[in-house]
Amino acid sequence: MSNGDMFEKNHDEIDFEFLGNIRGKDWRIQTNIYGNGSTSIGREERYSLWFDPSDDFHQYSILWTDSQIIFYVDNVPIREIKRTASMGGDFPSKPMSLYATIWDGSDWATNGGKYRVNYKYAPYVAEISNFVLHGCAVDPIEQSSKCENSESFGGIPTGITPTQRIKMGGFRGKYMTYSYCYDRARYKVAPSECVLVPKEAERLKSFDPVTFGGRRHRNRHHRSHSSHVVASSI
Template identity: 40%
Template sequence: MGMGLRNGFLLILSCVVTLSLSVLGRPATFLEDFRITWSDSHIRQIDGGRAIQLVLDQNSGCGFASKRQYLFGRVSMKIKLIPGDSAGTVTAFYMNSVTDAVRDELDFEFLGNRTGQPYTVQTNIYAHGKGDREQRVNLWFDPAADFHTYSIMWNHHQIVFYIDEVPIRVYKNNEARNIPYPKLQPMGVYSTLWEADDWATRGGLEKIDWTKAPFLAYYKDFDIEGCPVPGPVNCATNSRNWWEGTAYQALNAMEAKRYRWVRMNHVIYDYCTDKSRYPVTPPECMSII
């Protein structure tokens, strides 16, 4: 093959590969997979919709949600949180079944703080309508200085919350011990930015300082890989889905090491050890990771 012909072939091959990645990869713009649910004047598209800015001021917060619901899979977003004095604000990224009595929900809630104090992320899990499973972690970096990736992995075996691929929370499927596990209801992907100074920072002791408004959070690289509902009826039970593979049924050795580090150094609250709320340790807390 001549050099010119070979280079032309490689260029065509490169274009084909690039096109394939574009079709199979994450959405190119926010509006492909999401819709604004609350106060569209407070959500601004950036870079042609590849990123968005959420705004909280004294008039309103805001929120958005996925256009579809999903049953199992992995969702992730890159988020840059509110810089400076963010006390009293909550930036949330979560999955929700939108069913009141028996809702399932998987929560990331980023609790703002006074300038110079660490950001706290609270996670919570609702299964078959039962929540109150809060855990709080002080972040080991400044989440307002740059984007970081926050992910929720959900399969038949476990739910794992990740920050930059570091697991901070694991909830195992222990249905064999009659412990509820969310597996029957599809969930949408949601995010909100709102005022919660009655509880968000030091239990409500630190109030929001509106002189610092507007409060701004940024999102990009929206990635959803899962079984859409409505969609192929056998998708959620298909053991060949990549997120159901052996590698994702338990933490690997490196993940387990990182998880122990987070638990030892950065957990500041765990409902499992709160004897004032739970004199008897909840049964799911006894599971072995």
Template identity: 35%
Template sequence: MARKTVIVNMIVLFFMVAAKADIISGDFNQQFDVTWGNGRGKIINNGRLVKLQLDKASGSGFKSKNQYLFGKIDMQIKVVPGNSAGTVTSFYISSLGPAHDEVDFEFLGNLSGDPYILHTNVFVQGQGNREQQFYLWFDPARNFHTYSILWNPKTIILYVDGTPIRQYKNMPSYNIPFPNGQPMWILSSIWDAEWATRGGLVKTDWRLAPFTSLYRNFKMQVCTQFSPPSCHQEPWMTDLLDKFSARKLKRVQKKYMIYNYCSDVRRFPLGLPAECKHS
């Protein structure tokens, strides 16, 4: 009887450890599926690299095999080089559906020599309109760079190469909506959006197709809605920006932000959204 109890306890302990927010990395085949594109999206190099392509017929994309309720996700991306006008390369988390929650990185392509625009957004229950846009301090098509989403019950923070560029806080005392009830998928895609370059004035040059973006070296620390309490005790689950990081965020936004919905008084004539007043 004692031996049986020990075995049962060992099994329980194994599943508790397995369910904890371990660091998952490396093999796209184990964690993701190419979900659309009719062969334009491929997992290659023994699962270490994803190639997404766009031509006039279709783009392509991949999605995590599982949904997660909170997580810290890093993805290295190299976007379309050269004339990328009209293309959008994305990395985001979303619950999908009409009342979806979502957090976006979108790279808006441009003419050769002109900088990419990094477009970010936060959706809660299907409502977005929380755009912030940036010029990056490097060419994201020349080399791989790491883009990170931290999502925990207190905050959402977007990072570029470890530098915070955006924060969206959970502020329930001000009745501000925050995405904390719907598990989300991890998704990436490349697609045609001619509106993306100078408001649609510059069209996609399909003679240059296929357009290719590359993804590698993902790392995830995640919880699911079924994870034990130990998962919610992980350090990243309570992460907030310290004073040093908050100052860095402020400097980045001052120098590189080119659009902030919280400054667009013409767009919100009845008053800026509540989170803009209390951030």
């Protein structure tokens, strides 16, 4: 979701991004949010999938309210962002439209550009089925909203149930490969909306102790010491 067409310099975004895969490896997806054009403050998380999304249809859902954002895969919540006062305008709050796009992210999506898109397999096609959208329509000129009848929201979740929270913990513990909340190379102190889970921190640190453990690569300089003999003659 985005409103970049209406707010070019201070747009909001809520993203589900499919990063592709390396042959024989798991597919990867990324979730991200921006508010008021805060693209310099990355809030990305990445995960492996336990299935090939090109083989069959799966359900990808986003619950967006004025206080929280929840991402789901096949009705399992995989990420929850609760709005905090210190986030300010970084929390997406302006009306957005829903887009589905295919674009080349070779420079960063696959191991920093190591594996690039092979255009001999073009054209690339995305298929969408059983699309459902609930929300408030907004007049693009007057910026006024008209909400649907509240009865039509009866089946829409308002949060994460205890059972779903257990499933979310299981998913994140097994499939999450990156979270900005634990990235000590970018943030010495985690942003206010982050809820740090020790098991998640330890798992990510085992993958990459430099990024998630706060260590630094050090170049060791070896000095060669030589003895100088001075001969003097009288």
